[in-house]
Amino acid sequence: MKARVTVTLKTGVLDPQGKAIEGALRSLGVDGVDSVRQGKVFDIELAGKDRAAAEATLQAACEKLLANTVIENYRVEIVG
Amino acid sequence: MKSAVIVFPGSNRDGDIIRAIRAGTGHEPASVWHADHELPAGTDLVVLPGGFSYGDYLRCGAIAGRANIMDAVRAHAARGGLVLGVCNGFQILVESGLLPGVLMRNSQLKFVCKMQHLRVERADTPFTNRYTTGQVIEVAIAHGEGNYIADDETAHQLEAEGRVAFRYCDADGQIGSRTNPNGSFNDIGGIYSSGFNVLGMMPHPENLIDPLVGGTDGLPLFQSLVADWKPLAA
Numbered sequence: 001m002k003a004r005v006t007v008t009l010k011t012g013v014l015d016p017q018g019k020a021i022e023g024a025l026r027s028l029g030v031d032g033v034d035s036v037r038q039g040k041v042f043d044i045e046l047a048g049k050d051r052a053a054a055e056a057t058l059q060a061a062c063e064k065l066l067a068n069t070v071i072e073n074y075r076v077e078i079v080g
Numbered sequence: 081m082k083s084a085v086i087v088f089p090g091s092n093r094d095g096d097i098i099r100a101i102r103a104g105t106g107h108e109p110a111s112v113w114h115a116d117h118e119l120p121a122g123t124d125l126v127v128l129p130g131g132f133s134y135g136d137y138l139r140c141g142a143i144a145g146r147a148n149i150m151d152a153v154r155a156h157a158a159r160g161g162l163v164l165g166v167c168n169g170f171q172i173l174v175e176s177g178l179l180p181g182v183l184m185r186n187s188q189l190k191f192v193c194k195m196q197h198l199r200v201e202r203a204d205t206p207f208t209n210r211y212t213t214g215q216v217i218e219v220a221i222a223h224g225e226g227n228y229i230a231d232d233e234t235a236h237q238l239e240a241e242g243r244v245a246f247r248y249c250d251a252d253g254q255i256g257s258r259t260n261p262n263g264s265f266n267d268i269g270g271i272y273s274s275g276f277n278v279l280g281m282m283p284h285p286e287n288l289i290d291p292l293v294g295g296t297d298g299l300p301l302f303q304s305l306v307a308d309w310k311p312l313a314a
Contacts, residue, residue, distance in 0.1 A: 016185050065146060068139055070182050
C-alpha cells in the first residue's frame with residue numbers, strides 16, 4: 001500500500017523560506033502568485049492491506065516524528 | 081559532580097563542552113552514546129552539545145530528540161536533574177518536549193556565525209549564579225535555525241515566570257531588533273524549564289572559556305553548575 005503524508009506550517013506561523021521563494025518567483029516574472037508556503041511531502045510504502053491499520057500507523061508516524069505539531073499540520077492520504 | 085555529554089551522529093561541539101566542563105567544574109565528564117538507554121549512575125548534569133545531529137534532516141533536532149537516551153534524559157530532568165542544551169542541543173530539547181516552543185529558520189535566512197552580546201536575565205539559577213542579573217556577556221553564536229517562537233500562551237507564561245535566561249542585546253545591554261541576530265521572539269537567546277533545572281540556549285558559552293580564543297565570558301556558566309550543586313536525592 002502506498003501513502004502520501006503532507007506536512008505544512010500552520011496558518012500564522014512565519015515561513016521565511018516560503019517568503020523568499022515568493023520573492024524569487026516575482027523577480028522571475030511569474031505573475032499572479034499571491035503567496036507561497038513551503039511544506040514537506042513523504043511518500044511511504046506500507047506492508048499489509050488493511051486501510052484502517054495503515055491510517056493508524058501513519059497517524060502515529062506523524063504525531064511521533066514527521067510533524068512538529070506545535071507549528072505544523074499534517075494530512076495523510078492512502079494513494080493505492 | 082558527575083556530568084554526561086550525549087553524543088549524537090553529527091554532534092561536533094562535544095569536545096568543546098567537555099573542555100568547558102573540565103575547566104569550569106574541575107570534574108571529568110563522561111561521553112554517552114545516543115543509542116544507550118541509561119545515563120551513568122549518579123549523573124548530576126546532562127549536556128546536549130551543538131552540531132548537526134542527523135545532518136539536521138527532517139527538522140533540526142527532530143531525530144535526536146527521539147533517540148534511545150532521551151527517555152533517560154527526560155527521567156533525569158523529571159527528578160530535578162540538571163540538563164543543558166546548547167545550539168543543536170537547544171533544538172533537541174524543544175523537539176523532545178523538555179522545553180516549550182520551536183526554533184525556526186533565522187528570519188533573514190542566513191546562517192549567522194559571529195560574536196554576540198547577551199543579557200543575563202537572572203543570576204539565581206544553577207546555570208547563572210556566577211553572573212549578576214542584567215550583566216552583559218559576549219559569546220559566540222553559530223546557527224541557521226535559532227529563531228525562537230512559541231504560541232501566545234506559552235510566551236506569556238515564559239515571561240510571567242521569569243523563564244527567559246538570556247536575551248540578545250548590544251554592548252550596553254539594550255535589546256531591540258537591531259541586535260537580534262535571528263528574529264527570535266522577545267530577543268530570546270535561551271530559556272529555562274519551569275523548575276529551572278533545564279536550560280536551552282543558542283549561543284555557545286563553551287567556546288569562551290579561554291583568553292586565548294577571545295574571552296572567558298562563558299566560563300562562569302560552567303562554574304555556576306558546580307558552585308551550588310547538591311547531590312540529587314536517590
